[in-house]
Amino acid sequence: MKRDWLPLVLIPMLAAAAFPLVGSSSSWVTLTVAGLAMGLMIFVMASGLTLTFGLMDVLNFGHGAFIAVGAFVAASVMLALGTWMQADSLWLNLAAFLPAVLAAMAVSGVLGLAFERVIVRPVYGQHLKQILVTTGGLIVAEQLLKVVWGPDQITLARPTALRGAILLGDIAIEKYRLLAVIVGLIVFAALALTLSRTRIGLLIRAGVENGEMVEALGYRIRRLFVGVFVVGSALAGLGGGMWGLYQETITAAIGAQVIVLVFIVIIIGGLGSVGGCFIGALLVGLTANYIGFLAPKVALGSNILLMALILLWRPQGLYPVAKR
Amino acid sequence: MPEPLLSLRGVKTNIGRYHILHGVEFEVAEGGLTMLLGRNGAGKTTTLRTIMGLWRAHEGEIRFAGRDIAKLPTPDIARLGIAYVPESMAIFGDLTVHENLILAARSGPPDQKRLDWIFARFEALKRFWHLPAGNLSGGQKQMLAVARAIIEPRRLLLIDEPTKGLAPAIIANMIAAFRELKDGSSTLLVVEQNFAFARQLGDTVAVMDDGKVAHAGGMAAFAADAGLQQHLLGLGMGEHQ
Numbered sequence: 001m002k003r004d005w006l007p008l009v010l011i012p013m014l015a016a017a018a019f020p021l022v023g024s025s026s027s028w029v030t031l032t033v034a035g036l037a038m039g040l041m042i043f044v045m046a047s048g049l050t051l052t053f054g055l056m057d058v059l060n061f062g063h064g065a066f067i068a069v070g071a072f073v074a075a076s077v078m079l080a081l082g083t084w085m086q087a088d089s090l091w092l093n094l095a096a097f098l099p100a101v102l103a104a105m106a107v108s109g110v111l112g113l114a115f116e117r118v119i120v121r122p123v124y125g126q127h128l129k130q131i132l133v134t135t136g137g138l139i140v141a142e143q144l145l146k147v148v149w150g151p152d153q154i155t156l157a158r159p160t161a162l163r164g165a166i167l168l169g170d171i172a173i174e175k176y177r178l179l180a181v182i183v184g185l186i187v188f189a190a191l192a193l194t195l196s197r198t199r200i201g202l203l204i205r206a207g208v209e210n211g212e213m214v215e216a217l218g219y220r221i222r223r224l225f226v227g228v229f230v231v232g233s234a235l236a237g238l239g240g241g242m243w244g245l246y247q248e249t250i251t252a253a254i255g256a257q258v259i260v261l262v263f264i265v266i267i268i269g270g271l272g273s274v275g276g277c278f279i280g281a282l283l284v285g286l287t288a289n290y291i292g293f294l295a296p297k298v299a300l301g302s303n304i305l306l307m308a309l310i311l312l313w314r315p316q317g318l319y320p321v322a323k324r
Numbered sequence: 325m326p327e328p329l330l331s332l333r334g335v336k337t338n339i340g341r342y343h344i345l346h347g348v349e350f351e352v353a354e355g356g357l358t359m360l361l362g363r364n365g366a367g368k369t370t371t372l373r374t375i376m377g378l379w380r381a382h383e384g385e386i387r388f389a390g391r392d393i394a395k396l397p398t399p400d401i402a403r404l405g406i407a408y409v410p411e412s413m414a415i416f417g418d419l420t421v422h423e424n425l426i427l428a429a430r431s432g433p434p435d436q437k438r439l440d441w442i443f444a445r446f447e448a449l450k451r452f453w454h455l456p457a458g459n460l461s462g463g464q465k466q467m468l469a470v471a472r473a474i475i476e477p478r479r480l481l482l483i484d485e486p487t488k489g490l491a492p493a494i495i496a497n498m499i500a501a502f503r504e505l506k507d508g509s510s511t512l513l514v515v516e517q518n519f520a521f522a523r524q525l526g527d528t529v530a531v532m533d534d535g536k537v538a539h540a541g542g543m544a545a546f547a548a549d550a551g552l553q554q555h556l557l558g559l560g561m562g563e564h565q
Binding site: 199205208209210212213214217218221 | 376378397398399402403408410414416417418419423426427428430472
């Protein structure tokens with residue numbers, strides 16, 4: 001069996017190509033860790049979206065709403081647990097961080113369940129209506145966030161123990177980015193194990209390839225889809241919570257802002273592919289950081305350029321999903 | 325006279341604005357093998373897909389084991405004991421051969437005796453057990469598609485063109501497998517273009533033409549009637565030997 005390793009090789013190739021351009025090895029390590037952290041946070045937000053598209057061909061532009069809600073819920077919990085957040089103990093900091101992201105996941109998951117039932121279900125199989133209706137859902141969600149949390153941005157300081165950087169000689173690695181890397185890798189490992197080692201994972205992979213045949217084998221693909229949609233929404237909430245803390249300011253538009261990156265990642269990866277989404281997210285994170293350092297003026301368009309180059313090479317993304 | 329396992333009465337199916345089935349009527353007796361024949365575009369595949377609920381009959385009745393299944397969702401139809409092998413095979417290419425069969429065995433891990441029986445017929449599946457099914461050849465994919473349908477005993481097997489593109493040796497194995505299934509407790513409804521294959525296996529035949537069943541009866545009588553074959557299938561003398 002020939003595994004397609006080429007997309008995976010792109011990550012070290014990109015890092016290696018950036019090394020002589022960056023010049024200093026300490027800056028290169030800092031940028032690389034920052035890029036990986038950013039990529040993994042985007043992966044957490046994007047993984048559910050790519051699976052829902054793969055399973056039911058649903059283009060959900062409202063995914064940004066789950067990210068935004070996650071950011072606000074996590075921020076509220078962390079602000080409420082302010083004394084723990086500002087304590088000098090890492091354990092107390094984590095004791096505030098953990099319930100915050102769990103609450104973000106729970107609220108975003110429940111919102112996802114309602115969103116699927118009310119907004120997505122009536123437009124199954126109708127891409128144009130999906131784009132219109134789910135974008136509308138995102139706009140409504142943004143306004144509701146302003147109603148609940150007010151129109152002003154929320155400023156959120158990172159927990160004391162996660163501020164600053166770890167210094168290894170000349171190399172500075174931000175502590176919060178290390179946490180983002182750890183959380184992102186845990187989510188990736190959990191998803192990869194679920195998809196490869198469990199029956200439900202096999203069903204999801206089979207459903208992404210050919211949902212009709214999964215139904216003909218006696219399984220209800222709609223039920224599976226709702227489950228994936230809810231988990232995907234919860235992960236978006238987790239990613240939103242982490243992204244909010246990464247940015248340290250939260251506005252109602254946080255979801256709409258990051259959803260562009262999320263879509264770039266799932267298109268680069270090949271719609272429906274979790275592995276592709278993972279590699280796509282890392283490429284996007286690394287590119288944004290390297291280009292932001294080397295040529296800040298073109299940083300804004302760098303991810304679009306990356307997507308264009310990858311689609312020129314592989315028009316259906318890094319790991320196209322074989323459909324029916 | 326015992327009630328047939330499957331019966332279709334006045335089944336009409338539209339795909340978009342095209343009327344494909346115009347009132348299909350035929351019966352499949354329990355424990356037998358019925359061949360559904362007809363020229364390309366006659367409506368054979370649409371009939372199987374309509375029975376399976378993948379396309380909806382907008383009129384007519386489909387009864388399976390005494391129950392009207394025309395309005396049931398596809399998973400419920402499958403859970404009544406109907407397995408389907410589509411013409412496209414629809415194997416899951418990203419999953420291994422093993423994983424394809426795990427999913428098809430709904431009630432738990434595949435039974436080892438049943439697996440051994442399948443391996444005896446389709447040896448390649450054992451050889452490529454841990455390979456992604458997308459890497460199999462066309463014939464091996466067809467074997468896997470059939471194996472997926474028979475990994476657990478089912479009351480009715482709907483099989484669309486099982487010999488398409490297969491080597492003669494594999495067709496012989498397929499014939500043997502279908503005979504053993506028929507001798508067991510399964511009933512088969514098979515769409516087939518290969519008349520030599522169909523006449524070897526079929527107990528009964530239904531021949532479709534323009535979205536309807538134009539002829540239904542015993543296979544032996546149909547196989548002996550070259551004029552009827554010529555009329556309904558366009559077969560020359562050389563083709564039906």
